[in-house]
Every structure is written in structure tokens, then in C-alpha cells.
Amino acid sequence: xxxYQIPKPLTSIxxxxxxxxxxxxxxxxxxxxxxxxxxxxxxxxxVEGPAGVGKxxxxxxxxxxxxxxxxxxxxxxxxxxxxxxxEWKYGKQLLYTQILKEKIHExxxxxxxxxxxxxxxxxxxxxxxxxxxxxxxxxxxAMEQKTGSVLLVDEIDKSDxxxxxxxxxxxxxxQVTIPEIGTIAAQVxxxxxxxxxxxxxxxxxxxxxxxxxxxxxxxxAREQRIVRARVPDIGQHLLEQIVAFVDKVRAEKxxxxxxxxxxxxxxxxxxxxxxxxxDPRIVQDTLGVLLKRQSDIAEIVDKxxxxxxxxxxxxx
Amino acid sequence: xERVLAAFVRALRAAGSPVSTAETIDAxxxxxxxxxxxxxxxxxxxxxxxxxxxxxxxxxxxxxxxYFNREAPPxxxxxxxxxxxxxxxxxxxxVESLMNLAANGGRNAAAAIEQAAAAAGAENIRFATQVPHxxxxxxxxxxxxHLDQRILEGLQKGKADEKATxxxxxxxxxLQRRAREQVQRYFEIYGKSATENFMNDVVANRKIEKLSExxxxxxxxxxxxxxxxxxxxxxxxxxxxxxGVLDIRKxxxxxxxxxxxxxxxxxxxxxxxxxxxxxxCDVSGSVARYVGFLLMLLYALHEKVADLRAFAFAAHLFDVxxxxxxxxxxxxxxxxxxxxxxxxxxGKALSDxxxxxxxxxxxxxxxxxxxxxxxxxxxxxxxxxxxxxxxxSKRIVWLNPEIPSLWGFGDSVINQYRPFCTxxxxxxxxxxxxxxxxxxxxxxx
Numbered sequence: 001x002x003x004y005q006i007p008k009p010l011t012s013i014x015x016x017x018x019x020x021x022x023x024x025x026x027x028x029x030x031x032x033x034x035x036x037x038x039x040x041x042x043x044x045x046x047v048e049g050p051a052g053v054g055k056x057x058x059x060x061x062x063x064x065x066x067x068x069x070x071x072x073x074x075x076x077x078x079x080x081x082x083x084x085x086x087e088w089k090y091g092k093q094l095l096y097t098q099i100l101k102e103k104i105h106e107x108x109x110x111x112x113x114x115x116x117x118x119x120x121x122x123x124x125x126x127x128x129x130x131x132x133x134x135x136x137x138x139x140x141x142a143m144e145q146k147t148g149s150v151l152l153v154d155e156i157d158k159s160d161x162x163x164x165x166x167x168x169x170x171x172x173x174x175q176v177t178i179p180e181i182g183t184i185a186a187q188v189x190x191x192x193x194x195x196x197x198x199x200x201x202x203x204x205x206x207x208x209x210x211x212x213x214x215x216x217x218x219x220x221a222r223e224q225r226i227v228r229a230r231v232p233d234i235g236q237h238l239l240e241q242i243v244a245f246v247d248k249v250r251a252e253k254x255x256x257x258x259x260x261x262x263x264x265x266x267x268x269x270x271x272x273x274x275x276x277x278x279d280p281r282i283v284q285d286t287l288g289v290l291l292k293r294q295s296d297i298a299e300i301v302d303k304x305x306x307x308x309x310x311x312x313x314x315x316x
Numbered sequence: 317x318e319r320v321l322a323a324f325v326r327a328l329r330a331a332g333s334p335v336s337t338a339e340t341i342d343a344x345x346x347x348x349x350x351x352x353x354x355x356x357x358x359x360x361x362x363x364x365x366x367x368x369x370x371x372x373x374x375x376x377x378x379x380x381x382x383y384f385n386r387e388a389p390p391x392x393x394x395x396x397x398x399x400x401x402x403x404x405x406x407x408x409x410x411v412e413s414l415m416n417l418a419a420n421g422g423r424n425a426a427a428a429i430e431q432a433a434a435a436a437g438a439e440n441i442r443f444a445t446q447v448p449h450x451x452x453x454x455x456x457x458x459x460x461x462h463l464d465q466r467i468l469e470g471l472q473k474g475k476a477d478e479k480a481t482x483x484x485x486x487x488x489x490x491l492q493r494r495a496r497e498q499v500q501r502y503f504e505i506y507g508k509s510a511t512e513n514f515m516n517d518v519v520a521n522r523k524i525e526k527l528s529e530x531x532x533x534x535x536x537x538x539x540x541x542x543x544x545x546x547x548x549x550x551x552x553x554x555x556x557x558x559x560g561v562l563d564i565r566k567x568x569x570x571x572x573x574x575x576x577x578x579x580x581x582x583x584x585x586x587x588x589x590x591x592x593x594x595x596x597c598d599v600s601g602s603v604a605r606y607v608g609f610l611l612m613l614l615y616a617l618h619e620k621v622a623d624l625r626a627f628a629f630a631a632h633l634f635d636v637x638x639x640x641x642x643x644x645x646x647x648x649x650x651x652x653x654x655x656x657x658x659x660x661x662x663g664k665a666l667s668d669x670x671x672x673x674x675x676x677x678x679x680x681x682x683x684x685x686x687x688x689x690x691x692x693x694x695x696x697x698x699x700x701x702x703x704x705x706x707x708x709s710k711r712i713v714w715l716n717p718e719i720p721s722l723w724g725f726g727d728s729v730i731n732q733y734r735p736f737c738t739x740x741x742x743x744x745x746x747x748x749x750x751x752x753x754x755x756x757x758x759x760x761x
Contacts, residue, residue: 013357033360037346048370090574198370201548208336211364214373 007066007148010039025054025061026225034213035062035191044171044192046156046207049215052259054226055195058215059152062191071142071190072152075159081166085176087135093128129180140176143186150191156206157196164203171209218260220247226260231267241278242267244311246290252303254296266290278312280304317352318344323439324383325366331379331509333372339365355384375509382505414463418487429491429498432457438502442510450499455492463488516541520747524605524717535746539609542750543616550757591760592623592681594709596669597636598688599628599653600660606717608649610687610749615640617753625677631658633668660691662729663698670701682709683756687743689718690730697729702736711738711759715752718742 009019016032038045047055063070073084108117136144142151153167170176171192175185194210196202218226223243227234242263250257258266266289275282283304291297300307325340343365352358359380367376417425436453463484470481519534520542566582574580595614597607607628614624628636634655639648669675678684684705706712714737716723716730724731734740743749 029356030360030363033350033357034364037350037361037364040349041342041346043342046368090579094575094577207368208339210368212368212373213364214370 006039009066010036012036019065020058020061023061023064024229025057025065026222026229027058028218028222031058031213031215034211038211039191041211042174042189044194044210045213046194046196046202046210047213047215048196048198050217050257050259051197052261053215053217054260055215056152056154059150059193059195062193063150066148066150068147068149068191069145070150070152071138072154073138074154075156075163077158077160079159079163082137084137084139084163084166085170086137086140086178088129089133089135093133096128126180131181134178134181139170140184142190142192143174143176143184145190146187148188148190150193153192153194155197156194157199157202161203164206168205168209171206217250217257220244223247223260223263227264227267230264231271234267234271235276238270238275238277239267241312242270245278245283245308248307248311249290249300252300252307254291254299255293256291256296258290262290262292278308280308283308317347321347324362324379326439327379327383327505328366328376330506331375332513333367333375335366339368358384379505382501385501414459414491415484415487418490425494428458429454429494433495433498433502438499439506441499441503441507443507444503444511446507447496447499447503450502451492451496454495454499458491458495460488460491463491520750521745523744524609524746535609536612538746539612539616542746543613546613546750546754546757547617549754550760591683591757592679593625593756594677594682594684595624595626596633596665596684596686596688597626597628598630598660598662598686599656600630603687603689603717604649604653606715606743606749607687608645609746610685610715611636611640611649612645613749613753623677623682627669627674628652628656629665629668630656630660631664632656633665633674635674659693660688661695662688662690662692663696663701666698666701666705670704678705678709680708680710683759684709684712685715685752685756686712686737687715687717689716689728690714690723690733691718691727692729694727697732699732699736702733706736712736713738713752713756714740715743715749716740717744719744 009015013029013032013036016035017027017029020027020032034045037043047058049055059072060070062068104121108120111117111120139151142149156164156167173185174189175183177183217223220243223246224239227239227243246258246263246266266286269286269289270278270282273282273286284301287297287301287304291300321343322340325335325343328335343362346361346365347358350357350361359377362380363373363376367373417428432454433450435457436450438450438454441447441450467481467484467488470477470484473481516534516538520538561584563582563584567578567580570580570582571578593614595610597603597610599607611626614626617624626636626640627633630653634652636648636652639651639655642648643651702712714730714733718728720742722728730740739752739755741748741752743752
């Protein structure tokens with residue numbers, strides 16, 4: 001067993017924060033600490049939070065920052081082994097059998113009885129169940145990477161309980177058992193990130209095995225940095241106003257509060273419209289970019305004036 | 317260090333956060349790895365390992381602040397320093413040392429009071445009423461009895477030693493105050509949430525008509541908790557895989573990719589629908605309180621229920637969806653009761669439901685939930701309409717707040733309605749209502 005060297009950026013919490021910042025993901029202390037623990041303790045991370053706060057993005061940025069390949073598994077109800085772990089290439093097996101009919105005939109030529117032919121064929125029985133005919137799916141692919149990888153299991157709360165049981169076994173040992181071939185153990189354990197929107201409660205066993213990270217809506221300073229990273233040519237004044245306004249909107253009772261991705265889109269829209277600062281008219285016109293439900297828009301459109309005043313008033 | 321963490325985990329469990337042994341072990345490993353030099357890093361680490369949901373994280377953060385308090389060392393840390401933890405072994409201090417402690421304060425005083433409190437077993441505190449008891453024991457272990465005796469002697473001597481006596485009394489007060497603070501802190505960590513949970517349980521099981529104003533406020537939090545619990549329990553529509561029945565068409569279609577060989581078998585499965593509930597509430601007099609809770613709970617569940625229609629009736633039937641949606645709960649309830657005023661007539665209400673365009677809302681997926689005492693003031697019970705509802709809907713669930721021994725007496729026609737109801741139960745407490753709704757949701761799973 002080779003000693004696994006943890007790559008440089010992951011050896012300290014600040015190193016992780018810097019590495020993520022270098023690819024445009026603004027991390028928090030909590031996020032970096034959890035990733036640090038996950039890598040060093042070899043535990044998967046369960047990331048929960050509202051939609052659009054950067055859960056999937058975390059895995060993608062991490063893969064980019066470390067230069068690891070990203071294996072992504074999108075979960076849905078009815079997801080099973082064949083889509084997640086591996087599948088045999090049935091078509092290829094059948095095809096090869098047909099093509100190699102001649103060769104097989106040659107091989108069994110010398111044998112006189114049925115038994116002898118079977119024995120001769122028996123020596124080649126594993127040919128059609130070798131690595132060549134195995135189609136690896138995301139989890140197996142992640143296990144097989146020689147130099148480390150990131151495995152993203154997206155929206156695990158949309159899968160069912162059978163899949164969770166499957167995952168449990170794999171995540172504890174970091175190895176996959178294929179009956180025909182044997183056990184494939186991961187030489188370098190992948191960094192496993194599971195995301196969940198909390199549509200349903202996950203099973204206890206899975207939750208207890210993972211480290212838990214909750215990413216909520218960011219506070220204003222961090223959100224400003226995030227928007228600045230995505231929309232570099234935005235003015236500082238406009239940026240502050242946007243972030244303050246969105247913060248106020250989130251405090252209202254909405255069915256779907258705006259998340260970071262919506263703030264970024266809105267910032268881009270306003271930059272495109274050459275807005276220098278927020279005024280009620282332009283906010284009302286572009287509210288559809290920020291809020292995605294008609295009931296929410298109807299609720300906010302009347303309050304735009306007062307929310308704007310509150311947001312823009314400095315430090316009140 | 318393990319003992320500090322073990323005690324912290326105990327406190328988390330007392331607060332309702334189910335931390336398993338495996339997680340405790342992970343916590344020890346993780347802390348051994350990151351060290352405890354940086355407070356924020358420690359907090360994040362313990363949060364990642366011990367708190368596995370958003371509510372648990374809130375509990376954890378609050379407890380962390382209390383437990384790893386900046387001024388006083390954590391309650392268990394001092395035990396490692398070699399002090400025994402049985403009462404008998406704690407050495408009480410003599411009067412001079414006590415006076416010094418009281419006068420100088422600082423870390424020594426805090427440490428001494430800590431040790432005394434731990435030795436007095438203050439971590440077993442559960443209720444606020446136990447605080448004085450533990451304060452007394454802590455002070456006794458510190459050796460307050462000697463001080464008291466000297467104060468008494470000083471008072472008897474009178475004017476001669478007045479200044480010294482005053483100083484001793486001031487010292488005693490300081491010590492008492494600090495001991496009280498310490499025990500209070502223990503209560504905050506170990507006892508408070510246990511008390512909250514206990515009170516919630518009591519209120520859930522108390523008869524609704526006996527609830528006081530104070531309990532009413534607790535009701536809202538309780539209902540929110542119940543709704544969350546029910547929602548989590550019935551969170552997903554399960555696709556029932558009916559493994560016995562092969563879906564031939566699908567199997568053959570899938571087999572075409574493999575030259576007709578059916579590698580992949582397809583089975584039939586049934587999709588379970590989301591519940592549709594129609595609620596009929598009798599809002600007369602005594603039943604009104606129950607209606608409040610039922611509606612509160614159902615509206616908290618509205619996301620899990622595909623279609624919820626609520627009707628209130630007394631003399632007439634009224635649709636209360638609008639009212640409930642547009643107003644605060646209390647105002648809505650008063651409005652509803654006012655709208656439906658009059659003497660109860662079940663027959664009229666049923667005919668308002670079935671003999672108007674409202675009857676369309678009842679189909680074979682609907683559960684009809686009736687909350688009422690079936691006291692119809694000797695009016696026509698309209699059994700024919702009830703039969704129609706029973707035929708058309710999935711099931712009828714009747715919740716009767718009246719005690720079962722009164723059913724059928726006087727103007728109660730519940731026994732006539734009984735044959736048509738799938739379930740007829742007596743509900744007196746919030747726990748009963750929760751159970752009834754749980755059963756309804758379970759029928760759809």
C-alpha cells in the first residue's frame with residue numbers, strides 16, 4: 001500500500017480558502033474547515049442548504065482548484081446500481097460472441113466429447129467478463145482514478161432508500177465489489193461531496209457517517225465579494241446597494257427567497273442596462289430576474305420603495 | 317480532554333440533539349487532529365461532526381458558547397487536574413482563604429467555585445427550582461459554614477469587631493452570588509432544554525379545554541414541531557414496486573436492444589397520490605377550540621397535502637380558505653366563528669356541501685375529515701347525504717371532542733353517522749389530533 005500524500009493546498013485550512021478563491025469560489029471559515037476535516041479524516045461531506053447557494057459549485061471549484069477530475073452523479077428516484085456503479089456492456093458482449101464464432105469453433109475443434117469442449121471453453125469463460133466489457137459509472141470511475149478525484153453526488157435527497165443503503169457500503173470502505181472481477185479498492189480515496197436540498201429527511205445511517213456542512217445565505221460582505229468575482233466590472237456603489245437590497249428582500253416572507261445565483265444574475269442585468277445606482281423604477285422592471293414566482297413578485301413590487309430606502313440608508 | 321468532550325456530548329443529548337457514540341469517537345479524533353488552539357476552528361469542527369441538521373446546528377452553537385465559556389473553564393476540565401469528584405474528597409477552605417477568594421476574585425475564585433459546584437453534582441440539575449439547593453451544597457463544600465460561624469461570633473461581640481464582621485458578610489455575599497451564577501450556568505447547559513421538552517410533552521397531552529393562556533402560546537411552537545415531524549415522516553411519495561407483476565410490454569421493449577433477450581425485467585408499479593383532504597369543522601361553542609388547533613396543524617402541513625379545502629359550519633357551511641390565508645390566525649378564527657353563527661344544524665351544513673357546486677371537490681382520492689360533536693339540535697341528520705359522501709370519497713374520519721359516554725344521548729346523532737365513518741375517534745388533546753392526521757397521511761403512503 002502506497003502512502004497517500006495529501007496535495008499541498010489541502011494541508012491547511014487557509015490553504016483551502018486560498019485555493020478556492022483562486023478559481024473564483026469565495027469560501028467561509030466553516031466551509032474550509034469542513035473540507036479540511038473531510039480530506040484528512042477520509043470522511044464524506046454532506047452539504048445542505050437552500051437552492052443556489054453554491055453547494056454544487058463547491059465541488060466543482062474544489063476539483064478545478066486541485067486539478068482533480070470531477071465525477072458527477074445526479075440522483076433521482078429509481079437510481080440504482082447500473083446507473084451509479086457499473087454496468088456490463090451487454091451489446092458488446094453479444095457482438096463479440098457473434099464475431100468470434102469462428103474462433104470458438106476452432107478452439108473446440110480438437111475436443112471429442114461435449115464435456116471436453118466445455119472444459120476447453122471453460123478456460124476462456126472469463127473473457128467476456130473482463131475489464132474491457134465493464135462500463136464504469138461515476139462512482140466506480142472516481143474510485144479508479146490513480147491520483148485522486150472529487151465525487152459529487154448531487155441532490156441525494158431525491159434518491160430512494162435502496163440507493164442510500166448502496167452508498168453507505170461504498171462510502172465506508174471506499175471499495176466496490178464486482179462479483180465477476182473481484183473487489184476494486186480505491187488507491188486514492190476520492191473527496192466525496194453529497195448535496196441535499198432537504199426535500200426529505202435522509203436516513204440516519206448516512207447522516208451519521210458524513211460530516212455535515214450547512215451553507216446558508218451569506219452576509220453582505222461575503223456576498224459582495226462573490227458578486228465582484230462573477231461580475232468584475234460592477235461599480236462599488238451599485239454593488240453595495242444591490243447586496244443590501246437583496247438582504248432586505250430575503251427577510252420578507254417569500255416562497256422562494258432569492259439566492260446567490262439570482263443576485264449575480266441581477267447584478268449582470270443591471271450592469272448590462274448601464275445602471276449606476278438603484279431607483280424604484282429600474283428595480284420594479286428587473287424584479288423578475290431576482291424573484292422567480294409570481295406571488296413573490298406581487299408581494300415585493302409594492303414594497304420596493306420602502307425596502308430601497310431601508311437598504312440604502314447607511315448603517316441605520 | 318475526552319472528558320470535556322464527553323460532558324459536552326451529554327449536554328447536547330440533554331438538549332435533544334441525538335449524538336451517537338460513533339460521532340463522539342469521530343469528534344475526539346477530529347479534535348485531536350485540529351487541536352484546540354483556535355476557538356472558531358474548534359466550533360466549526362465540532363459542529364461538522366456532532367450536528368447533522370440545521371436545528372441541531374443551532375442547538376450546538378448555543379451550547380458551545382455556554383459550555384466553552386471564555387471566562388470560566390469548562391465544567392469538566394478541572395476534573396482532569398486531579399480533583400476527585402465525590403463530595404467527601406473535596407477539601408473545604410478555611411476562613412482566610414475564603415475571604416481572599418471573595419476579595420480577589422479572578423481565575424482562582426472561579427476555579428474554586430467551579431470545583432465545588434462540580435463536586436456538588438450540579439450537572440444533574442434539571443429544573444430551575446433546584447438552583448437554590450445546588451447553590452447551598454456548593455457553598456457548603458466551599459466551607460461557608462466556618463465563615464457563617466465567625467460572622468455569628470462577630471455579631472455577638474457587637475461593636476468591637478464591627479469592621480471585620482462587615483467585611484466577612486460582604487465576602488459571604490460575593491461568594492453566594494458567584495456560586496449562584498455558576499449553578500445557573502449549569503442549569504442553562506444541562507437542565508433548560510430538558511425542561512422545555514418536558515413542558516411541551518405535558519401540554520401536548522393536556523386536555524385542550526383545560527389549556528390556559530400561557531399554554532396557548534406554547535401551542536404555536538408545539539404545532540409547528542408536530543407539523544414538521546409529520547411532514548418529515550410522510551415526505552416522499554413512494555413508488556410501490558409491485559415485484560410480483562411483470563410488465564410484459566415494457567420488458568419486451570427493453571429486450572429489443574439485446575436482440576430479444578430479456579436482460580432487463582420491468583415490473584409494474586403503482587404511484588401513490590398525494591393526499592386530498594376536505595375538512596368540515598363544527599365551530600359552535602365548545603368545539604371551537606379544537607377547530608383552532610386542527611386548522612393550525614393542517615395549514616402547517618399544506619405543502620405536503622396536495623389539496624386542502626377547509627369548511628366551517630354552524631347553521632351554514634362556509635369556505636374558510638380565503639379567511640385563513642389572508643388573516644392572522646386568531647383574527648381569522650374570530651371572523652369564522654362570527655360568520656357561521658347560529659345553532660348547529662348538521663343536515664343543513666351537509667346539504668350546503670353536497671347539493672351545491674361544492675360537491676365536486678369530493679372524489680375517490682379525498683379524505684373527508686369531520687371535527688364535531690354531532691349535536692344537531694334535533695334537526696334532520698341527512699343520512700342520505702352522508703351515505704353519498706361515504707360512497708364517493710376514499711374515507712370519512714370523524715373526530716369527536718365529546719367524551720364517548722355521552723355519545724348518542726340527547727341530540728347527539730353520532731351513532732347514526734357511525735356506520736358511514738371509516739374511523740370515529742374521541743380526540744381531547746393535541747396528541748390525539750396529531751395521531752389522527754398521522755393516520756390519514758399514512759393511508760396515502
